[in-house]
Amino acid sequence: MKFGKRSVMEAVIVPLVAWVVIWLFLYIRPTSGIQRENFNVSWLITTVVSLLLVLAFIALVLKKRLRKVGYTDLKFKELPQVLEKADPEIINDLTSGIFRAILIWGAFSSGVLINGPKKGIILAIDFALVFITVGLLLIISMVVLLMDVPLMLYESLTGKRLSPIFKEILLISLVSGGSLVLLSCMASHLGASEIGLFRSLLKFYVNRDLYANLQLLSALNILYGLVGILILPRRRRAGLLMLLLIALALVPILIKVFIQLHSL
Known part of the structure; x- marks a missing residue:
């Protein structure tokens, strides 16, 4: 796998896996603030939907940024091929933003886990x-x-x-x-x-x-x-x-x- 595509995938998968591991640990060893009952369908739906929204946002940002550097007619299905050819400096800049976006998503989902969907979203x-x-x-x-x-x-x-x-x-x-x-x-x-x-x-x-x-x-x-x-x-x-x-x-x-x- 080429550098660009691999870097983007790692920027998504690494923090995503880290959050899943944290939640699994909390499920196995509940705390006073997070009980197993918190891991319910409402939380799961909120987490999955918000993740899909974040991934869609990441795809849009990738497309917009790559268009700025010359890929004017870029389509979503062409993203993997373009990422393989893109400048490593641009890829590094994009991956740092993607990494932060997934971290923020995880923090949001954890807030929903602690406070419940309604209160968590409001907070x-x-x-x-x-x-x-x-x-x-x-x-x-x-x-x-x-x-x-x-x-x-x-x-x-x-x-x-x-x-x-x-x-x-x-x-x-x-x-x-x-x-x-x-x-x-x-x-x-x-x-x-x-x-x-x-x-x-x-x-x-x-x-x-x-x-x-x-x-x-x-x-x-x-x-x-x-x-x-x-x-x-x-x-x-x-x-x-x-x-x-x-x-x-x-x-x-x-x-x-x-x-x-x-x-x-």
Whole structure:
């Protein structure tokens, strides 16, 4: 079996087998939180259906990524042959994402196993909403301060061109910022407090100082991305100065947000 096809299959099978082994162990040796009764038909159906959805998503991502590198007329049945010919660097990048996707699926299925299908799915969606709204925003802010700014300074000092991530910063910040605005609309008009899915998110909205700082953090990240895309290529010195000023403005706000999150 060629490298590409084998690597993709291993990225799916290895974590999948690992999760199955863990669940078998828990079935043989139940714990206080997971009894044998938890391994029921509802859990099995939820696990299998979610796995099929994840595999379908993986196939779509593979197809889209391979199309970007030149396989424009790629069909699903041609994936195995194309994977054998694809660049190993692309394959490695894809397999790491596939591996993480299966790990996340296993964590979701384990949550359903512990809490039951209904509560487990609600908790998973709740976590996803919080992660998209707040988690991604904090991660991208840390990336800007700890990775992008140092790399940008290194590039300016050495003259080496590094891969910019301004588009990714802008996109993620827009998603998080849009989620914050949507949260405000839901909390104000739709009675979100009565919906279990939004209770965790509402904690961030009820704390008005925290919510305002999250909005400001999102706005600064969006501005950082826009400056990097629109100004930096045309006026390098002015762009670098603006990016550094935005990064400096991020520091106290990010510290405040972490302090406020700790006190929730």
